[in-house]
Amino acid sequence: MAQQQAREGRLRPARRLTLAEDVYESIKTLVMDHILPPGERVNIDALARELDVSPTPVREALARLEADGLVRKRPLSGYTTTPLLSRAEFDDLFDVRLLLEGATAGRAATHATAVQRQRISAEAGASIDVEAGDGYRRHATFTTLDATFHDLIAEAAGSPLLRDSITRLHSHLHLHRLYFPPNGAPDTTIEHQRIADAIIAGDSRAAADAMRAHLTAARERHLPAFDRLRAPEAPHGSA
Amino acid sequence: MAQQQAREGRLRPARRLTLAEDVYESIKTLVMDHILPPGERVNIDALARELDVSPTPVREALARLEADGLVRKRPLSGYTTTPLLSRAEFDDLFDVRLLLEGATAGRAATHATAVQRQRISAEAGASIDVEAGDGYRRHATFTTLDATFHDLIAEAAGSPLLRDSITRLHSHLHLHRLYFPPNGAPDTTIEHQRIADAIIAGDSRAAADAMRAHLTAARERHLPAFDRLRAPEAPHGSA
DNA sequence: CAACGCAACATCCTATAGGAAATAGGTTCG
DNA sequence: CGAACCTATTTCCTATAGGATGTTGCGTTG
Numbered sequence: 337m338a339q340q341q342a343r344e345g346r347l348r349p350a351r352r353l354t355l356a357e358d359v360y361e362s363i364k365t366l367v368m369d370h371i372l373p374p375g376e377r378v379n380i381d382a383l384a385r386e387l388d389v390s391p392t393p394v395r396e397a398l399a400r401l402e403a404d405g406l407v408r409k410r411p412l413s414g415y416t417t418t419p420l421l422s423r424a425e426f427d428d429l430f431d432v433r434l435l436l437e438g439a440t441a442g443r444a445a446t447h448a449t450a451v452q453r454q455r456i457s458a459e460a461g462a463s464i465d466v467e468a469g470d471g472y473r474r475h476a477t478f479t480t481l482d483a484t485f486h487d488l489i490a491e492a493a494g495s496p497l498l499r500d501s502i503t504r505l506h507s508h509l510h511l512h513r514l515y516f517p518p519n520g521a522p523d524t525t526i527e528h529q530r531i532a533d534a535i536i537a538g539d540s541r542a543a544a545d546a547m548r549a550h551l552t553a554a555r556e557r558h559l560p561a562f563d564r565l566r567a568p569e570a571p572h573g574s575a
Numbered sequence: 576m577a578q579q580q581a582r583e584g585r586l587r588p589a590r591r592l593t594l595a596e597d598v599y600e601s602i603k604t605l606v607m608d609h610i611l612p613p614g615e616r617v618n619i620d621a622l623a624r625e626l627d628v629s630p631t632p633v634r635e636a637l638a639r640l641e642a643d644g645l646v647r648k649r650p651l652s653g654y655t656t657t658p659l660l661s662r663a664e665f666d667d668l669f670d671v672r673l674l675l676e677g678a679t680a681g682r683a684a685t686h687a688t689a690v691q692r693q694r695i696s697a698e699a700g701a702s703i704d705v706e707a708g709d710g711y712r713r714h715a716t717f718t719t720l721d722a723t724f725h726d727l728i729a730e731a732a733g734s735p736l737l738r739d740s741i742t743r744l745h746s747h748l749h750l751h752r753l754y755f756p757p758n759g760a761p762d763t764t765i766e767h768q769r770i771a772d773a774i775i776a777g778d779s780r781a782a783a784d785a786m787r788a789h790l791t792a793a794r795e796r797h798l799p800a801f802d803r804l805r806a807p808e809a810p811h812g813s814a
Numbered sequence: 815c816a817a818c819g820c821a822a823c824a825t826c827c828t829a830t831a832g833g834a835a836a837t838a839g840g841t842t843c844g
Numbered sequence: 845c846g847a848a849c850c851t852a853t854t855t856c857c858t859a860t861a862g863g864a865t866g867t868t869g870c871g872t873t874g
Contacts, residue, residue: 431734
């Protein structure tokens, strides 16, 4: 069976070492970008055919994704992508982010190394270039940039456990509606700059405050997304 | 192939609905109880034979366990159980617990329902009976009781995300050396009572303080475990 | 016309087989 | 005596086939 070599993976980038790992990344991207719509059923065999692999590694990747909270598994009914965040879940998410990332920013101000401070500052400045782009692509680049900035701070805090928790939270954030707040990019850039400045200065209190202010503002910016579409907040809503 | 019905699962309790789920719980228990020693290699086929299932569900369970942080996967070298917590990781764990569980206790004091307060109080009182027992069994019951108490509070806080994060943290705690601190049970019971009382009273500030005091004391109690065995803290330590 | 029951279908779940890579042990050379 | 190389074994990784179960559509009946 030498077909293994002949196959050319469609959407996976030059297989790392194990197939399951690549499949995991591929499916994760599909879910993050809503190519697999939230709440939709996920057909294992179809996915395997699409990715040109056998169902086994797909199943393995799905199991990891379930632990990440991106898909759910109903015992004898298969996998489904996690539905969109409800308003309550959205609020909960930002409450926890406020707690975790606030403390993280404070720690980063005191624990970060010189090179880490430099990278954080650079990333905060890079956010300006986001203006260019068109529609969806713009949204994607902005989201990635924002995630990178926050992860850089989480890394600088010097707590692997905190960083893991925050990363997990961020993947949940992608389950939010694809909504690009008007003037969100400039405001975000300014707020990022403030956070970066406080961390550079080594001011723990100021960094934590700046981060909390940023998250509160971001939460406010994203709130209108719930009014755009009258999406099913609850399975049997009455309003 | 009717052997599926004839098989009598060795250490799984009356299969739930999917085999992979049972296998997941079984392996999780094996790791938690150090029946699979930390840092050891995990042979998929051997595990499958031991549990009387095919390697496929074992692989799936292992993938979930990896996301939980209980096992690690080296690309072409198989799975290994996560090694024991180093001193730095232990400190990190309690730092994050202090942050998360402190806030959680405070929220529980204001958000908990009447029945939740009642259950928390009952669980705090039940801790007294731990005195009975012998060696390992005593350790296991105590650990379970403590985990239940903390989870009850996390549930009462009304934040699913916070609860998930804390649960994940607790599973990491089980990677600590199996060490039963002298007089740990009575002290723990008293501290649990204080936390429960504050939550019952609805005093958010007092609940958070009591929880932080409890965790600080627990951290102190477990510290001697690092001196007992001169375990490899770092791969190439110099001290 | 609606609700219930039945049957066919699709899908998931598990088991088995075979190819490829890494690890371990022995041997040989410097 | 030590280190490097080679070989054999073990183990992992992927693919495929078959049985069990949930779901869906249609027909029938009240």
